[in-house]
Amino acid sequence: xxxxxxxxxxxxxxxxxxxxxxxxxxxxxxxxxxxxxxxxxxxxxxxxxxxxxxxxxxxxxxxxxxxxxxxxxxxxxxxxxxxxxxxxxxxxxxxxxxxxxxxxxxxxxxxxxxxxxxxxxxxxxxxxxxxxxxxxxxxxxxxxxxxxxxxxxxxxxxxxxxxxxxxxxxxxxxxxxxxxxxxxxxxxxxxxxxxxxxxxxxxxxxxxxxxxxxxxx
Amino acid sequence: xxxxxxxxxxxxxxxxxxxxxxxxxxxxxxxxxxxxxxxxxxxxxxxxxxxxxxxxxxxxxxxxxxxxxxxxxxxxxxxxxxxxxxxxxxxxxxxxxxxxxxxxxxxxxxxxxxxxxxxxxxxxxxxxxxxxxxxxxxxxxxxxxxxxxxxxxxxxxxxxxxxxxxxxxxxxxxxxxxxxxxxxxxxxxxxxxxxxxxxxxxxxxxxxxxxxxxxxx
Numbered sequence: 001x002x003x004x005x006x007x008x009x010x011x012x013x014x015x016x017x018x019x020x021x022x023x024x025x026x027x028x029x030x031x032x033x034x035x036x037x038x039x040x041x042x043x044x045x046x047x048x049x050x051x052x053x054x055x056x057x058x059x060x061x062x063x064x065x066x067x068x069x070x071x072x073x074x075x076x077x078x079x080x081x082x083x084x085x086x087x088x089x090x091x092x093x094x095x096x097x098x099x100x101x102x103x104x105x106x107x108x109x110x111x112x113x114x115x116x117x118x119x120x121x122x123x124x125x126x127x128x129x130x131x132x133x134x135x136x137x138x139x140x141x142x143x144x145x146x147x148x149x150x151x152x153x154x155x156x157x158x159x160x161x162x163x164x165x166x167x168x169x170x171x172x173x174x175x176x177x178x179x180x181x182x183x184x185x186x187x188x189x190x191x192x193x194x195x196x197x198x199x200x201x202x203x204x205x206x207x208x209x210x211x212x213x214x215x216x217x
Numbered sequence: 218x219x220x221x222x223x224x225x226x227x228x229x230x231x232x233x234x235x236x237x238x239x240x241x242x243x244x245x246x247x248x249x250x251x252x253x254x255x256x257x258x259x260x261x262x263x264x265x266x267x268x269x270x271x272x273x274x275x276x277x278x279x280x281x282x283x284x285x286x287x288x289x290x291x292x293x294x295x296x297x298x299x300x301x302x303x304x305x306x307x308x309x310x311x312x313x314x315x316x317x318x319x320x321x322x323x324x325x326x327x328x329x330x331x332x333x334x335x336x337x338x339x340x341x342x343x344x345x346x347x348x349x350x351x352x353x354x355x356x357x358x359x360x361x362x363x364x365x366x367x368x369x370x371x372x373x374x375x376x377x378x379x380x381x382x383x384x385x386x387x388x389x390x391x392x393x394x395x396x397x398x399x400x401x402x403x404x405x406x407x408x409x410x411x412x413x414x415x416x417x418x419x420x421x422x423x424x425x426x427x428x429x430x431x432x433x434x
Contacts, residue, residue, distance in 0.1 A: 011420055015413035019395070042397070078416050079423035093314035100310045103395070109415060147422060172422040174415060178236070178320070180259070188425055190418035192411065196232035198326060198391060199295050201407035203228055205364060205389040206296035208405055
């Protein structure tokens with residue numbers, strides 16, 4: 001897709017552009033300038049142009065970007081023109097919440113299976129998915145064309161399960177386990193460390209209270 | 218707490234240091250060098266020293282950092298020496314999953330209430346919490362000393378609810394709604410945009426397949 005290496009900071013901003021462009025498209029907006037996008041998204045117009053220049057600039061004319069074209073182009077860059085097949089490992093509260101969330105499917109992320117160690121959960125139905133025993137995971141992955149494994153299991157189990165899955169051919173992990181995965185090069189990991197995120201909020205909350213006190217003086 | 222402005226990139230790395238130091242502490246390790254931490258955490262030792270220098274360096278001696286001291290100091294910087302009181306707005310799958318997750322409490326993040334618009338959920342018990350009607354939210358926040366609101370509700374409702382909560386005195390949002398909040402200065406927002414995270418993984422997965430092909434040539 002992209003010929004040159006794009007920084008992860010730019011890539012992390014692309015889904016947000018995609019989200020705003022989708023909203024503009026849904027509202028029937030046909031053209032948008034980097035200025036207007038800038039005001040809407042609270043980033044500078046020059047940041048937007050720089051980010052877009054990584055991908056050839058998307059041909060902004062004097063009168064702005066074509067919203068639908070830009071939306072589709074960024075979608076293609078993000079791989080959203082393809083369908084991805086996912087399994088969820090760990091059918092606790094979070095795993096079940098993700099399995100039940102339908103918006104991922106709208107973007108082409110299809111949950112194909114969900115697995116857990118807890119035999120009390122076997123057979124439980126979540127929408128069109130049935131919770132299966134962990135023992136079934138390997139053969140399931142080998143039989144189906146699974147791209148992404150979602151890890152919503154305790155950290156004590158995550159590392160070993162990830163190893164098994166790499167050996168089965170899984171190339172991407174969406175990791176909610178509270179640990180880092182050491183995977184071979186070429187395997188993609190996107191971490192969602194909820195505790196880390198909440199702790200960062202705690203820092204900013206506590207630091208800001210001091211800032212405010214300083215400002216009052 | 219911190220006297221000078223620390224970059225958000227450094228702050229985002231602190232919870233990870235805290236996590237690794239906690240594990241070392243639990244394993245009974247008393248001292249660790251930046252070298253050892255570097256190998257463990259897959260970051261450079263110079264990055265670690267630079268990050269720590271933002272907070273005075275934590276007095277590494279020739280023989281490394283005192284693990285328990287460093288763990289406690291970073292915990293204090295992160296505000297984890299205090300208790301935080303949270304409410305959850307939106308008792309769908311994700312809101313319930315968070316309410317049921319006990320590890321946040323271990324870090325001093327106490328869920329005090331959970332609210333939803335759906336009358337079928339009223340009265341449902343999640344551990345020690347009872348799902349309450351949204352109409353109770355304002356008076357609840359005013360009566361209790363709530364620091365952080367967790368938004369696990371649809372984006373169509375999130376912006377308005379956040380506004381109400383700001384007016385009730387909430388100063389920090391942990392936002393899972395698929396939108397950005399425009400809050401007044403001094404109000405902290407930490408976003409967890411799950412779709413954006415999954416889409417970023419999709420980009421890296423699809424781009425990497427090309428990288429691999431290039432390497433094969």
